[in-house]
Every structure is written in structure tokens, then in C-alpha cells.
Amino acid sequence: MINAERSFWESELYDGEFDLIVIGAGLTGQSIAHFYKGSHPEEKVLVVDRGFFPIGASTRNAGFACFGSVTEHMADMKIEEEPKIIDRIRRRFNGLKLLRNTLGDKNIEYREPGAYEIFTDQKVYKEALAHLDTCNRWLNEAAGVNDVYGATEHNGFPAISIKHEGCLHPGKMMRTLYEKNLKLGVEFRWQSPVSEIRQNEGSILLENGIELKGRQLAVATNSFTSKLLGDIKIKPGRGFVLVTKPIPDFKWKGTYHYDAGYYYFRGVGNDQLLLGGARSLDIDVETTTEFGTNEKIKNHLLSFANDVLKLPQGWEVEIEWSGIMGFTPTKSPILKRISDKAIVVAGLSGMGVALGMQLGKEASELLRVES
Ligand SMILES: Cc1cc2nc3c(=O)[nH]c(=O)nc-3n(C[C@H](O)[C@H](O)[C@H](O)COP(=O)(O)OP(=O)(O)OC[C@H]3O[C@@H](n4cnc5c(N)ncnc54)[C@H](O)[C@@H]3O)c2cc1C
Incomplete structure (x- = not known):
């Protein structure tokens, strides 16, 4: 840490209050900033991240633009009720649409080269086929699309084809969003690890000792959230x-x-x-x-x-x-207010390419309604 007193000019620049401080510059955090700043262009929005670039999952994932395979839905049936599963499929489907519309397919190298779930065990395959109708009904209810899952063979394996699934380039996704945020006037502080969230005061303390004040805080640190907010249980x-x-x-x-x-x-x-x-x-x-x-x-x-x-x-x-x-224990993410001045979004449970922007938008609306 460099030990220097503040100049008059720096004080004016850095000691003022931000309208919104977002902690975490992954897809969720940057989406909150994007939609909030988009509808409040006059307000001061700041995103802080501990990394030189976002360093969690958003630039390190596999780039599947997916809403679930049949055996994934079957596993979910063991831990959640049908309406919750359908709702999550709807959110994933809509989240991908929002992501593509906001960033542009070409910018993020979105493509649909053909998607399959493959099987090596005939018994498991048969069980999955027995669930095809249910899963197709869920997709219809969630997104209005038909015959998404179909029995087939692929590269010599028993398989289930998945219509409408795609993939993208996570690095380009994050770069495009960052560039859009810079254009909107969102400010960023990189390499600024937050050591404390003062949720009642609306301020954050950085590891370098600097305190930043916000009228509102949005914590979007996903897997790292429990380190900052002990009450929020994210595994x-x-x-x-x-x-x-x-x-x-x-x-x-x-x-x-x-x-x-x-x-x-x-x-x-x-x-x-x-x-x-x-x-x-x-x-x-x-x-x-x-x-x-x-x-x-x-x-x-x-x-x-x-x-x-x-x-x-x-x-x-x-x-x-x-x-x-x-x-989260059920795979359903957390989006909630934790004080008059702070909200938290976390627990995207390995589905954040699909859910991150949608949740970010919902979070920005929660801030807007209540700010
Ligand atoms: C290997 C892997 C593969 C995946 N594949 C897919 C996939 O194919 N499809 C899919 O939909 N999802 C996938 N995911 C999940 C998806 O990447 C995540 O759900 C999504 O990126 C979460 O975004 P986020 O912004 O909420 O969190 P993150 O991207 O983790 O962002 C959190 C940010 O908070 C910052 N931060 C943490 N602590 C602090 C602190 N104290 N101070 C300041 N900043 C802090 C971090 O540096 C980080 O930038 C995958 C994830 C992984 C790890």
C-alpha cells in the first residue's frame, strides 16, 4: 500500500458518495451496473473488484449457453419441486436471450453447433428416455418451445439431442459488457479487494484502508460472499x-x-x-x-x-x-435485500452464463424500486 495523504483534487474525486457501489465485476456485478446505470444515467455507479480482471467464474467457465440436460433435470427433481425447476429453466432460457440481445451474438461468438447428452449405460439411458416427455413439457411451459429433447445417436453413443442450446466465448462476453459499461460511464476500481461491507452505513472498506461510501450497495461476489457476509451461506x-x-x-x-x-x-x-x-x-x-x-x-x-x-x-x-x-442448497440463487442500503446476489450454482445477466437486471430493478 502506498502511504500518501489525499490532495484537495483527489478528495473531490474519490471521497464523494456514489449512488451505487457494486462489489464484484463478474457477469452478475457488471450486469447490475449496466442496467442500473442505463436507467439512471445521471447517477454515479462504481464497480470494485479484487482482481486485475474479474477473477471468479465469469472468465473461467466453459461457455455453455444451456438450460439443462435431461439427467440434470432428473437430479434436480430429487431436491426441488416441479414449479421451481420450471421457473429456473424459464430464467435460464430468458437469461440467455437477454445476454445475446444485450451483447450481440457476433461480439460473444455465440453459436449453436448441435447439443447432446451422451450415455454409456443403457439403464441410465432408458431412465432418461422415460423422462423425455416431462422435460419437453417443462421447456414448453417455461419457454414456449417444443420437442427440445429427442432420442438419437451421436458418434456411436446413445444420446439425447438438445435443441436451442448454444455456446459462446466467455472472455469476449465479459469484454463486451465491460466496454459497454465504460461507454455508459460506469466507473471501475480493479485490484481493490474489499475487506468489510458496512451494510447499514452503505460503505465498504478496502484492504488498502480506503473507505468508499455509497447510497446503495450491491454485493455480487458469488462464491466468495460468505467471507464478506457471514450470514449468507454460499458453498x-x-x-x-x-x-x-x-x-x-x-x-x-x-x-x-x-x-x-x-x-x-x-x-x-x-x-x-x-x-x-x-x-x-x-x-x-x-x-x-x-x-x-x-x-x-x-x-x-x-x-x-x-x-x-x-x-x-x-x-x-x-x-x-x-x-x-x-x-445454494437447492441451486436456486439468492437475490435479496440485507439492509436499507444493501442487496446481495449470489449462489448462481454453476449456471451463471445463463442466469448472471438476468439476475443482474432483476437486482438493478430491486435497487431502483427501493432507492
Ligand atoms: C469451471 C467452470 C465452468 C462453468 N461453466 C459454465 C457454463 O458452461 N455455463 C454456465 O451457465 N455457467 C458456467 N459456470 C458458472 C458461471 O461461470 C458462474 O455462475 C458465473 O460466472 C457467476 O458470475 P458472478 O458474476 O456471479 O460471479 P464471479 O464471476 O465469480 O464474480 C465474482 C467477482 O467477485 C470478485 N470478488 C470476490 N471477493 C471479492 C472481494 N473481497 N473484494 C472485491 N471483489 C471480490 C471476484 O474477483 C470476481 O470477479 C461455470 C463455472 C466454472 C467455475
Whole structure:
């Protein structure tokens, strides 16, 4: 920390009150800022983040623009009632529409190359097929689309095709949103970790000792929220992803799900495979906010690529990374007011590409109504 007193000019610039301070510059936080500033152009909106760029999940995810596979919906049926599941599908579907309309398909490299859930176990496949009608009805109720899921075969596997699922480039998604926010006049402070949220005063304390005051605060730190707000119970979940070097005769060009969404893979560029997931293999160790590689999970994914996907011999990993998700017990995110001056949005439960902007918009409306 640089130890310097404030100048007269700096005081005028930095000590004044902001109308809204958003903590967290991921997709959710930047969406709150975007929609709030869009409808209050005269107000001062600030986004603070601890990272040099957003460093959580928004630039580290797999870029699936999805609303759930059949086995994912089946797993949800065990923990939630049907109306809640339908509502979440509706939010994911609408959230993706909003994201695409706001940012533009070309800017975020949105495409629909064909989506499938694949199966290696006939019994599980049969069970999933028995749920096709229910899932198709849910999609119809949630989004007015028909015959979304259909029995098929893909690359020699029993499969369920998924209409309307797509993928995008998460880095370009975040860059486009950032550029739009700069144009609107949203201010940013990067590399500014927040150490304390003073929710009743509407102020935040940065680790460097600076206090920033806001008329309203929006906390959008997802998996890291419980560190700042102990009462908000969000369970972190680390996710691991790798991308291969180009693979000759590459045949996995679409977007794919396996085992209730715990495994996911997709084509990147013309001939590279992105593969991730398998958190369920070591769930306790992966319940962490620390980035890093779990060798057990990585080795398992490498075997999956060899033994199940049968990538040709000699394929190599080009790059691997981790990102941190935030989970609620039911998978339904939290959006709520925690004081007269503060709201929190968290727990996007691994669905934030679809839900982040929609929730951000809803949060901005909550701030607007109550500000
Ligand atoms: C490996 C992986 C794959 C995924 N794949 C998909 C997918 O294919 N499709 C999909 O829909 N979703 C996917 N997700 C989930 C999705 O990426 C997230 O749900 C979404 O990005 C959450 O956005 P967010 O803005 O709420 O949180 P984040 O992007 O995590 O943003 C939170 C921000 O808060 C900041 N922050 C935290 N603590 C502090 C502090 N003390 N002070 C200041 N700033 C702070 C962080 O630096 C971060 O920038 C995936 C996630 C992971 C990890």
C-alpha cells in the first residue's frame, strides 16, 4: 500500500458518495451496473473488484449457453419441486436471450453447433428416455418451445439431442459488457479487494484502508460472499477445465453433457476439445475458494477423454485452469435485500452464463424500486 495523504483534487474525486457501489465485476456485478446505470444515467455507479480482471467464474467457465440436460433435470427433481425447476429453466432460457440481445451474438461468438447428452449405460439411458416427455413439457411451459429433447445417436453413443442450446466465448462476453459499461460511464476500481461491507452505513472498506461510501450497495461476489457476509451461506465449488491442442479428424464439434451435467465438453475453434467437470469425484476437497488443480480429477478426465471419447492417441493438453462456483442448497440463487442500503446476489450454482445477466437486471430493478 502506498502511504500518501489525499490532495484537495483527489478528495473531490474519490471521497464523494456514489449512488451505487457494486462489489464484484463478474457477469452478475457488471450486469447490475449496466442496467442500473442505463436507467439512471445521471447517477454515479462504481464497480470494485479484487482482481486485475474479474477473477471468479465469469472468465473461467466453459461457455455453455444451456438450460439443462435431461439427467440434470432428473437430479434436480430429487431436491426441488416441479414449479421451481420450471421457473429456473424459464430464467435460464430468458437469461440467455437477454445476454445475446444485450451483447450481440457476433461480439460473444455465440453459436449453436448441435447439443447432446451422451450415455454409456443403457439403464441410465432408458431412465432418461422415460423422462423425455416431462422435460419437453417443462421447456414448453417455461419457454414456449417444443420437442427440445429427442432420442438419437451421436458418434456411436446413445444420446439425447438438445435443441436451442448454444455456446459462446466467455472472455469476449465479459469484454463486451465491460466496454459497454465504460461507454455508459460506469466507473471501475480493479485490484481493490474489499475487506468489510458496512451494510447499514452503505460503505465498504478496502484492504488498502480506503473507505468508499455509497447510497446503495450491491454485493455480487458469488462464491466468495460468505467471507464478506457471514450470514449468507454460499458453498464454494471449484471447477476444473482443460483445452486440448488441435486434434486430427476431430468429431466432437458440438456441446455435450454427461452424467447429470457433472461432465461437460465441447468443441473450441475447429479441432480442439474443451473438457471439464467431475467435481463429484472429490466433492469435499473441491468445496474451496482456492484456485488450483486436483490431480485426481484431472487424471479422471484424461481417462474419460481416452477411454470414453476415444480421442486419437498422442493428443495433448494445451491449457488447463480452475474457476470457483457458488452454490445454494437447492441451486436456486439468492437475490435479496440485507439492509436499507444493501442487496446481495449470489449462489448462481454453476449456471451463471445463463442466469448472471438476468439476475443482474432483476437486482438493478430491486435497487431502483427501493432507492
Ligand atoms: C469451471 C467452470 C465452468 C462453468 N461453466 C459454465 C457454463 O458452461 N455455463 C454456465 O451457465 N455457467 C458456467 N459456470 C458458472 C458461471 O461461470 C458462474 O455462475 C458465473 O460466472 C457467476 O458470475 P458472478 O458474476 O456471479 O460471479 P464471479 O464471476 O465469480 O464474480 C465474482 C467477482 O467477485 C470478485 N470478488 C470476490 N471477493 C471479492 C472481494 N473481497 N473484494 C472485491 N471483489 C471480490 C471476484 O474477483 C470476481 O470477479 C461455470 C463455472 C466454472 C467455475
